[in-house]
Amino acid sequence: MMKPVVDEELCIGCGNCAEICPMVFQLVDEKSKVIDEEACEFADCCEAAAENCPVEAITIEHES
Numbered sequence: 001m002m003k004p005v006v007d008e009e010l011c012i013g014c015g016n017c018a019e020i021c022p023m024v025f026q027l028v029d030e031k032s033k034v035i036d037e038e039a040c041e042f043a044d045c046c047e048a049a050a051e052n053c054p055v056e057a058i059t060i061e062h063e064s
């Protein structure tokens, strides 16, 4: 299981993640929120979103 986590302290609300992977991330009040954790498992864009976060606020936890 891949579980995306956003560190809201670090997030600057740039919107990259929501643009790259809107089925997983959405911008709410200028902070990224994970709207569908399970979609990360099937969406190729999930890790790309994490890689393209300018402040590295997104981590993908790999759970068994």
Ligand code: SF4
Residues within 6 Å of the ligand: 006, 010, 011, 012, 013, 014, 015, 016, 017, 018, 031, 032, 049, 052, 053, 054, 055, 056, 057, 058
């Ligand atoms: S890419 Fe990073 S900084 Fe930008 S909105 Fe997403 S989590 Fe926040």
